Amino acid sequence: MKLKSIRLRLLVLMICITTIPIITVTWIATNNTRDSVEEEIIKANNSRMEWADQYLNKLIEDIDGLFYSIHINQKLMDSISEVDNTDSRIQYEIYDYLRQTVNPIFYSNSTILKELTLYNHQSKKAFFVNYERTGTITDLNIEQDQSWNRLLKGPVNIYFERADQSKAVSVYHSINRFEDQELLGGISALINNDVWLELNKILKNGEEADLILMNDQQEILYNTENSNNPEVDKVLKDADLASANLEFLKSENYYFWLQGVDEGKLSLVKILPRRVVAYSIYPTIKAGIIIGIIFTIIALVFSVLISLRISRPILKLANTMSKTQIRDFEAKSVQSGGEIGILERDFNSLMKRIKTLIEEEYHREIELKKAQLKALQAQINPHFLNNTLQFIGGMALEKDIPEIYRITCVIADLLRYSISSRGNLVTLADELKHTENYIYIQEQRFSDRIQTNISAAESFDDLVIPRFTLQPIVENAFEYGLQPKVGAWNLEVHVKKVRSRIAIIVRDNGVGFTKSKLKEVRQKLKGNSWTKNDDKSSDSQVNDGGIGLKNVNNRLKLHFGNSYGIKIFSKKTRGSLIVLVLPGKKGD
Incomplete structure (x- = not known):
């Protein structure tokens, strides 16, 4: 549905602009x-890694230092091989030596x-100590023990294996003869779980974070x-875990930090x-959304108020325009400013x-009806005069x-031409005949002067012109050109065809116009304004000679x-030349 109301469109625009x-x-x-x-999380975890x-x-x-201190103690390793000595005294001394050396x-x-x-590989005996036992000697077959059997494959400095206990990690070290690298024995240490708890603290692993510790064979230790x-x-599986450099990876649902330790x-x-990132920023996002909603609501309220304030004068003006009756119109007081106020003032x-125009047109129609009635009532007078002239x-x-x-x-012809009901248009020949009759009367008046x-070059019976086009011009020549002149008068009327046009030339040797008067008359001819005198018939002239010319x-x-x-x-003193320019034929 299209938004046709300016209020709705303005409201939508304001909402869009603000929200x-x-x-x-x-x-x-x-x-x-x-x-x-x-x-920040990535940087913090990089530092912790x-x-x-x-x-x-x-x-x-x-651990390496511990193993080395034991490794170089040849007497300690040899003592393990003598634990099965048949001499009980020697056996006790060896056991006591092991306890006093290993326990510290x-x-x-x-x-x-x-x-x-x-x-000790030769005797396949092992001596171990822990918090519960200060020293125990036991048989150990490393060929059947998966954690120890890597010692059989060759010299190994340190490697880690997962112990049988849950989340327990052991570290192993092989002792080999220097000359032929033959296996002499090995050392194993079960790492305290507090080590991994401390590692968790360093990494600050919460409930969401996970930690994986793997050995050099990518077996999970912890x-x-x-x-x-x-x-x-x-x-x-795809990562290079042996790399000593810290590596950061992203998957669809997880962040990964990978770090190789001590050459893998x-x-x-x-x-x-x-x-976790979403959980971390949730309070901030929540606060931002709440603030955004609050400001959006405020913006919506202001948008509605502003749109109503702007559109109310427009709608009021539109309502006034749609309901106003011209006859009952009264100017409304302008209360709005700016463009709306200008519209209201212009509308008033x-x-x-x-x-005003309607009232003037109404009065003009009344006057026209009155004039038509008077003309109808006066028609008897011209007919009576015409009959009287015929009688004379x-x-x-x-x-x-x-x-x-x-x-x-x-005179009867002049009167008949004036009261003829044939319309406002006549042929040029009829207008010339009427003008000749008028000139004949003037010749009888001033025959000696x-x-x-x-x-006329042609008959021009086909050219139709407005009635009383030429006669008022000739009458002006007599009234304002010749009669004020002392001496002989000369008046010429010629009708010629010039290319595709017809020129009617009226020349007199009367008093003429001064330059200023001629300029004034020409200005009146160029103007488009009409005065009340323009509506009078062409034979009712004012004394300056300009109105009759303008009428024609x-x-x-x-x-x-x-x-x-x-x-x-x-x-001035040389006379005047009036040229009426007409089309040569209809449509030119």
């Missing part, structure tokens, strides 16, 4: 917060060791309960679900002008006075177009 930036800023801030928290690497390297270094070593490293075992996952297994003797892997002005002409013929008969006939010349000029332009009309030329 979209808030939503966009909230969304960007959320993403930036998530990225920032993720970056480096710390854990140092911790494990120190552990291996301490064990207890001095009790923070990292849970059990210490010395193995892991948390949640680390068994197909996605985790796939990443670990151990591999440390920390696994952190990606949802427009309605006033329309009301008849009497003149009876008395043998042809001049009077001729004059009465011409005036010389006239009327000529306007009617010619109205009928034929702006390319046609009157051109006037005049000089």
Whole structure:
């Protein structure tokens, strides 16, 4: 559904302008917060993995030092092979020596060791100490023990194996003869679980994080309960765990930190679900969303209020325009400012002008009806005068006075032409005939002073022009050009065809116009305004000679177009030349 109401469109626009930036800023801030928290978590865990690497390297270094101190004690290793001596005294001395030598070593490293075992390969005997026993000798067949049998494959400095106990890790060291690398024995230490708890503290593993510790053969030595996952297994399978460099990986649901320790003797892997980042930023996002919602609601309220404030004057104006009756219109007070106030003022002005024009047109129609009624009532007078003139002409013929008969006939023709009901358009030939009748009367009045010349190149029976086009021009020539002149008068009327147009030329040798008067008359001819005198008939002239010319000029332009009309030329005391330009044929 299209929003046609300006109020609805403005409301939607304001809501978009106010809410979209808030939503966009909230969304960007959320993403930036998530990225920032993720970056901080990655950096923090990188540091902790480096710390854990140092911790494990120190552990291996301490164990290696412990094993070396035992390794170089040849008497200690030889004593293990003599534990089966048949002499009970010697056997007791050997056992006591082992206890006094191994126990101090064990207890001095009790923070990292849970059990210490010395193995003699020749006798297949092992001596071990722990917190429960200060020294015990037992048989040990390393060929059947999976943890010990790597010693049979060759010299091994240190390697780690998972002990039988849950989450317990043992570390092994082989003792070989220098000359031929023959296996002489080995050392094993069960690492205290506190070591791995400390490692967890260093890495700050919570309930969500997982830790995996693997040996050089990628066998898991220590892991948390949640680390068994197909996605985790796939990443670990493809990763280079022996690398000494810290490596960070991402999967769909997890972050991985991988660190090789002491040239691959151990591999440390920390696994952190990606949802931890979401949990970390959840309070911030929640606060941002709440603030965004609050500001959005505020923006919506302000949008509604502003849109109503802006649209109310427009709707009020539209409602006024739709319900206003022109006859009952009264200007409303303008209370709005800006463009709306301008619209209201212009609407008031427009309605006033329309009301004024309607009233003027109404009064004009009334006046026209009155004039038509008066004309109808007065029609009897011209007919009566025409009949009277015919009666006078008849009497003149009876008395043998042809001049009077001729004059009465011409006057009757003039009167008949004026009251004819054939319409406002006549042929050029009829207009010329009417003008000749008018000039004939003037010749009879001023027979001793005036010389006239009327000529037409053709009959022009087909050219139709407005009635009273030429006669008012000739009348102006008599009234304002010739009568004020002392001496002989000369008046010429010529009709010529010039290319595709017809020119009617009226020339007199009257008093003419001054330059300023000529300019004024020409300006009136160019203007389009009409005065009340313009509506009068063409034979009712004012004393400046400009209105009759303008009347004829306007009617010619109205009928034929702006390319046609009157051109006037005049000089003071030299007379005037009036040219009426008409089309040569209909449509030109």
